[in-house]
Amino acid sequence: MAVKRFTKMETKSADDLVFGDAKYPVSYGLGMKAGAGFVVPEINFAPRPGAEKNPDTLRREYVDYITKDIMDRAVTLGFPAVQLENEWIYQLGNEPDKFAKPVVAGQKEVMKKYHDEYGIMTAIRHTLPDMREAEKGLREGMDKKSSYPEKVIESIEVAAKNGADVLSIESMGGKEMSDYGILHQDIRAWLFGIGYLGSIDMEYMWTKIVDIAKKNKVIAGGDTNCAGANTSMFMAGGYLDKDIPRTFAATTRCIASARTLVAIECGATGPDKDCGYEGPILKAISGRPSAQEGKGAQDAHADLMGNLIASTCDLWSNESVEYHPEFGGSSVQCWLGVIGYEAALMNTSKQLKQDKILRDIYAACDSYRSPEAFCLRYDNAYKIGEAIVAEGNSIYLRSRAAGIKAAELISESAKTKNGLKLSKHESDMLNKVMTDLKALPDEESKFVDQCLKAYKDVQAFNPKNYEL
Amino acid sequence: MFDLSDIDFEMIFKRYDILVEAKESPEEIAAKILPKDPFLKKVAEDVVQMRYKDIEADTKAALTKFSPEELVDKGLLRGMEVVSELYGRGIYYLPQVMVASDAFDLGLKFAERTMKGQFLGKGKVVMHVAEGDPHDIGKNIAVVMLRSNGFGVIDMGRDVPVDDVVKTVIKTDAVILTGTALMTATMSAFPKIAQKLLEKGIELPFICAGGAVNRSYVESFPLGIYAEKASQGLVLANKAINGWDWIRIRQNWDDIKSGKV
Numbered sequence: 001m002a003v004k005r006f007t008k009m010e011t012k013s014a015d016d017l018v019f020g021d022a023k024y025p026v027s028y029g030l031g032m033k034a035g036a037g038f039v040v041p042e043i044n045f046a047p048r049p050g051a052e053k054n055p056d057t058l059r060r061e062y063v064d065y066i067t068k069d070i071m072d073r074a075v076t077l078g079f080p081a082v083q084l085e086n087e088w089i090y091q092l093g094n095e096p097d098k099f100a101k102p103v104v105a106g107q108k109e110v111m112k113k114y115h116d117e118y119g120i121m122t123a124i125r126h127t128l129p130d131m132r133e134a135e136k137g138l139r140e141g142m143d144k145k146s147s148y149p150e151k152v153i154e155s156i157e158v159a160a161k162n163g164a165d166v167l168s169i170e171s172m173g174g175k176e177m178s179d180y181g182i183l184h185q186d187i188r189a190w191l192f193g194i195g196y197l198g199s200i201d202m203e204y205m206w207t208k209i210v211d212i213a214k215k216n217k218v219i220a221g222g223d224t225n226c227a228g229a230n231t232s233m234f235m236a237g238g239y240l241d242k243d244i245p246r247t248f249a250a251t252t253r254c255i256a257s258a259r260t261l262v263a264i265e266c267g268a269t270g271p272d273k274d275c276g277y278e279g280p281i282l283k284a285i286s287g288r289p290s291a292q293e294g295k296g297a298q299d300a301h302a303d304l305m306g307n308l309i310a311s312t313c314d315l316w317s318n319e320s321v322e323y324h325p326e327f328g329g330s331s332v333q334c335w336l337g338v339i340g341y342e343a344a345l346m347n348t349s350k351q352l353k354q355d356k357i358l359r360d361i362y363a364a365c366d367s368y369r370s371p372e373a374f375c376l377r378y379d380n381a382y383k384i385g386e387a388i389v390a391e392g393n394s395i396y397l398r399s400r401a402a403g404i405k406a407a408e409l410i411s412e413s414a415k416t417k418n419g420l421k422l423s424k425h426e427s428d429m430l431n432k433v434m435t436d437l438k439a440l441p442d443e444e445s446k447f448v449d450q451c452l453k454a455y456k457d458v459q460a461f462n463p464k465n466y467e468l
Numbered sequence: 469m470f471d472l473s474d475i476d477f478e479m480i481f482k483r484y485d486i487l488v489e490a491k492e493s494p495e496e497i498a499a500k501i502l503p504k505d506p507f508l509k510k511v512a513e514d515v516v517q518m519r520y521k522d523i524e525a526d527t528k529a530a531l532t533k534f535s536p537e538e539l540v541d542k543g544l545l546r547g548m549e550v551v552s553e554l555y556g557r558g559i560y561y562l563p564q565v566m567v568a569s570d571a572f573d574l575g576l577k578f579a580e581r582t583m584k585g586q587f588l589g590k591g592k593v594v595m596h597v598a599e600g601d602p603h604d605i606g607k608n609i610a611v612v613m614l615r616s617n618g619f620g621v622i623d624m625g626r627d628v629p630v631d632d633v634v635k636t637v638i639k640t641d642a643v644i645l646t647g648t649a650l651m652t653a654t655m656s657a658f659p660k661i662a663q664k665l666l667e668k669g670i671e672l673p674f675i676c677a678g679g680a681v682n683r684s685y686v687e688s689f690p691l692g693i694y695a696e697k698a699s700q701g702l703v704l705a706n707k708a709i710n711g712w713d714w715i716r717i718r719q720n721w722d723d724i725k726s727g728k729v
Binding site: 185379 | 480483485561600601603605608625627653654685
């Protein structure tokens with residue numbers, strides 16, 4: 001399928017961005033709807049270490065314990081809908097037919113039983129592991145040692161054929177370059193890695209995913225720049241962390257949004273993936289439903305936008321929790337309670353027509369907690385979206401535009417009395433990012449030539465992975 | 469959107485990092501560590517200030533007065549010591565450490581040219597990312613930190629099979645092993661490695677770290693020592709080099725972390 005670039009905003013205005021409503025809602029699974037006037041909790045989980053010992057132990061963990069516990073608790077608490085997300089562990093992806101097939105089928109069987117008995121809306125997202133390694137080769141036929149590209153495609157097919165409702169992936173294209181960019185505080189390298197190489201790899205990967213989804217009549221959800229922008233965000237961390245400046249991380253996130261958008265341009269319909277914090281920008285541009293995670297994902301990590309990021313979500317996720325007992329039940333049951341009640345609050349506000357008030361309270365709470373949160377606030381996300389579509393046809397220029405717009409928004413806010421506060425290092429880095437991005441050439445070919453020369457020795461970088 | 473200008477954000481969140489921004493200047497901190505000799509000082513400052521262009525000339529100048537071993541020990545490594553101190557105090561961020569270590573590497577290469585053999589450093593460390601795990605940024609940071617602090621690093625890369633790790637430890641006669649994993653399903657390689665090493669009669673500190681890894685898990689198998697961050701791995705490795713075995717390091721982990729021992 002041909003890639004259709006976004007050159008205009010599908011969402012009319014920033015004010016139209018609100019949780020639970022997307023311009024293009026999606027129906028799938030067992031009565032599930034996303035972006036159709038309500039928010040759905042999406043619970044994600046990981047098996048206990050050791051459960052991967054053999055296919056039987058792994059199936060039991062996922063199906064008999066985790067899935068059953070989730071469905072039990074969803075009914076116990078009266079949640080009208082619940083979505084599950086199975087982020088595949090390595091063993092599932094490495095031998096999909098042997099390990100994954102019984103898990104995928106078994107989970108759906110349990111969900112169907114609860115759907116038939118109680119009428120609960122439910123669906124499952126399978127997020128396939130992108131095991132590909134740049135040094136071995138990212139394209140089919142290149143990795144002679146591990147055949148990872150082939151295994152990724154096989155995993156997608158096994159999921160689609162055996163019970164997945166939504167297909168997602170955390171694709172890794174450009175990571176070798178973005179890691180270098182993060183560690184050397186080199187925004188040009190990051191832009192090249194994620195904005196350019198990442199976008200090329202996304203097109204390769206998502207053309208295949210959309211094709212498999214269509215053949216199997218399931219939903220092609222969306223991607224996330226977990227491998228790049230989340231690495232950046234977590235390294236920037238909280239107020240005790242000193243690894244990289246948060247102004248750098250904020251800029252990388254906005255550049256990443258231009259790359260994650262490619263999934264939708266290839267035909268993905270959403271809901272996109274929760275750990276893609278770039279979701280508000282994607283939703284603003286495409287009108288597609290968005291899954292997000294924030295305060296309900298403290299089981300997996302801390303971030304500086306726990307409330308703000310809920311402003312525009314259609315599914316509200318816990319990111320991922322390892323299965324284990326808690327006082328209140330198993331971990332998946334407890335965290336489903338946390339995200340399910342938050343979704344109930346959002347849905348109540350919608351019924352009372354107070355949803356935009358709640359959205360703005362969420363947004364206000366974390367507006368200035370970090371530059372990244374500020375950029376992802378719905379009004380700013382919209383502005384970054386506009387910068388991207390203005391250069392929509394060039395994966396390079398739109399990525400650069402997103403980065404420049406982010407830096408400008410942060411800079412303007414930091415000049416106001418009650419706006420963002422920046423440390424000296426954050427401020428210095430912001431100036432450097434702005435200068436570096438503005439100094440880049442206006443022609444894509446010049447930029448690519450420049451980067452191929454400058455970064456030819458970056459570890460694991462092989463232009464052939466991107467047909468360059 | 470509400471008007472946010474009247475909100476008292478002090479009651480919502482506090483930028484503690486800005487409140488405690490370092491008062492001491494980098495120059496004042498560096499002055500306490502830098503060597504006094506002007507030749508060595510110049511080399512160390514090249515590392516601290518990431519001056520690639522100068523390091524060749526300054527290293528050559530220092531080699532007219534000092535042996536290459538002295539140059540590494542009292543010049544280049546002293547520069548990295550300043551960098552580590554600035555990083556620990558939150559004045560330098562990680563990318564500055566990485567770039568400074570590139571300058572260190574360059575200086576080391578010039579020094580090695582005049583050495584009789586390769587600079588072997590404090591001891592050999594085998595480093596890897598668990599089988600099935602492609603996330604290697606943490607390991608790469610740790611590699612740089614250990615290498616630029618005088619350790620001889622054997623970097624096995626990512627997605628490394630258990631048996632390959634065991635073979636490399638034996639073959640290289642390593643004194644420390646490190647492993648990182650982001651995912652719970654891949655970190656289960658660590659106890660397997662520890663078991664195989666013990667079966668072959670090898671005991672060495674096995675420093676484990678990564679997103680999914682936690683102290684309780686690492687201390688559930690022999691040899692395992694938990695590291696929260698790459699910088700902590702360096703502190704633990706220094707203990708191992710100073711003769712502490714894995715049991716003693718594990719028993720004193722809290723005191724090592726807080727800098728008491």
